[in-house]
Amino acid sequence: MANKRTFKKEVTLLLELLFEECLFTREFNPSKSKEIDELLDQAVNLYTLTMSARKTEAKLSYKEFYTSLQEVYYTKILDILNSLEGLRK
Numbered sequence: 001m002a003n004k005r006t007f008k009k010e011v012t013l014l015l016e017l018l019f020e021e022c023l024f025t026r027e028f029n030p031s032k033s034k035e036i037d038e039l040l041d042q043a044v045n046l047y048t049l050t051m052s053a054r055k056t057e058a059k060l061s062y063k064e065f066y067t068s069l070q071e072v073y074y075t076k077i078l079d080i081l082n083s084l085e086g087l088r089k
Helices: 004-028 030-051 062-087
Strands: none
Touching: 004 030, 004 062, 030 062
């Protein structure tokens, strides 16, 4: 598992990069701006949920909690990126 601090930096960096890509895509495909706005909303919601996640289940260790949080985050962010790639075509 990566360090918690490193993971949170990666989450922030990925959000910034996703915003840039969405803005470029919207600039070149203005007809798809509604879909791009929806992807941005999904990304911001994912960012908020990930950064505010707290360990509440006593059975999980912190390592297990952050490992599962990373798995969920990376799966969802890849879905958003794949959707953005689909809008570029």
